[in-house]
Amino acid sequence: MSDLIFYSPTRFNSLLDRDDVRIWLNLFKIFPQGISFIDRTKTITLPIRTSTPTQVSLPDPNSNFNLSFGECAVNRAKEIHAKHLEFGVPIRLQWSGGIDSSAALSAFIQLLGVTEAKRCLEIVMTSEGIIENPFIWEEIIRKEGFKIINTLKFTERWDGSSIMVNGEQGDQVHGTDLYRMLIVQHGEGAMMIPWTEELIVSFIKFKSKATDLDAEKLAAVLINQVQHAPIDIITLGDFWWWINFTCKWAATFYRIVTKSTTQVNAEFIDNYFFPFYGSKDFQLWSMYKREEKHKGNWATYKWKAKDFVCDLLGHNAYQDKHRQGSLYLVMCQTTKSEAIDSDFKYYDRLTPEDWYLPDNSFRI
Numbered sequence: 001m002s003d004l005i006f007y008s009p010t011r012f013n014s015l016l017d018r019d020d021v022r023i024w025l026n027l028f029k030i031f032p033q034g035i036s037f038i039d040r041t042k043t044i045t046l047p048i049r050t051s052t053p054t055q056v057s058l059p060d061p062n063s064n065f066n067l068s069f070g071e072c073a074v075n076r077a078k079e080i081h082a083k084h085l086e087f088g089v090p091i092r093l094q095w096s097g098g099i100d101s102s103a104a105l106s107a108f109i110q111l112l113g114v115t116e117a118k119r120c121l122e123i124v125m126t127s128e129g130i131i132e133n134p135f136i137w138e139e140i141i142r143k144e145g146f147k148i149i150n151t152l153k154f155t156e157r158w159d160g161s162s163i164m165v166n167g168e169q170g171d172q173v174h175g176t177d178l179y180r181m182l183i184v185q186h187g188e189g190a191m192m193i194p195w196t197e198e199l200i201v202s203f204i205k206f207k208s209k210a211t212d213l214d215a216e217k218l219a220a221v222l223i224n225q226v227q228h229a230p231i232d233i234i235t236l237g238d239f240w241w242w243i244n245f246t247c248k249w250a251a252t253f254y255r256i257v258t259k260s261t262t263q264v265n266a267e268f269i270d271n272y273f274f275p276f277y278g279s280k281d282f283q284l285w286s287m288y289k290r291e292e293k294h295k296g297n298w299a300t301y302k303w304k305a306k307d308f309v310c311d312l313l314g315h316n317a318y319q320d321k322h323r324q325g326s327l328y329l330v331m332c333q334t335t336k337s338e339a340i341d342s343d344f345k346y347y348d349r350l351t352p353e354d355w356y357l358p359d360n361s362f363r364i
Helices: 009-015 019-029 069-087 098-119 128-134 134-144 170-174 178-186 197-208 212-227 236-247 249-254 266-272 280-288 303-313 328-333
Strands: 004-007 089-092 121-125 147-150 164-168 273-276 339-341
Touching: 004 009, 004 098, 004 212, 004 249, 009 019, 019 134, 019 197, 019 212, 069 089, 069 098, 069 164, 069 266, 069 273, 069 280, 089 098, 089 134, 089 339, 098 121, 098 303, 121 128, 128 134, 147 236, 164 266, 170 236, 170 249, 178 236, 197 236, 212 236, 236 249, 236 280, 266 273
Parallel strands: 089 121, 089 164, 121 147, 164 273
Antiparallel strands: 004 339
């Protein structure tokens, strides 16, 4: 029997009369409606059948890990470039102008130099990227004459004619957008407050407007998962980063895959599709270099990635760049499948009852 590896949670609104489903669906008032939630630690059992393929599995803990952000980035570029050499097809880098995709481009240039990077890379972008990051556009892409592909073509030709790279999983590696809402609720130092059950319940109610009972049950499920983490989860920022890192990972890995005009398989994903921050190195960096992801406030979120881009540019103007969503043009202007199962079958429409799992973590 197959499981879901990506799904649209709104499809399961028809099961809201079940208490466990109602409690579970409150998650999507905390996280975006279009994000499937699947726990890579396998601690949380959802009210629907899901699984995590090896592509999105959580790496084994390694407390001796000591690579820098830059070393992780160059290692990832090296891994992807090796596929380019193996298959002899160009690397199509989806550059949105955002911090994550700009750091990915910087890694390829640091590894290869501009001349070789220009030979093997195609920059997939729209004019929105120029507005978001005029520095990379003016000083690198336009000046050096990189080949440009329209972003809306990124989801075409999933046929092995290019190696597809994007800046996905950068948010999960660095933290979570929920930092902003923590600051709204608790003030500027919110990310560094030690987490407590009371604070988790309060945040769930603040974001989801859930009843006291539902918020307490949902908090209990999340807290149990965090208490089984292989690393110490100390602060409120840590708590919501860990949930984002472990439970939203598959969603951000596969959401572009759902946009493919052809159904792909696991072998294709392993060889031709690379969310840049999906490497083992980056995940371990996220787990063991948490002091390098932010300095306790939103303005410093992703500061190591910004430093990495500034090194390429040769100035610090990019340090003032704030994180903002940058995939919306692709996500809203192309059709997508509603779900993908563990056999890589695509679904345009699910039947919720077929996937319901009554023995789950959300039962009252």
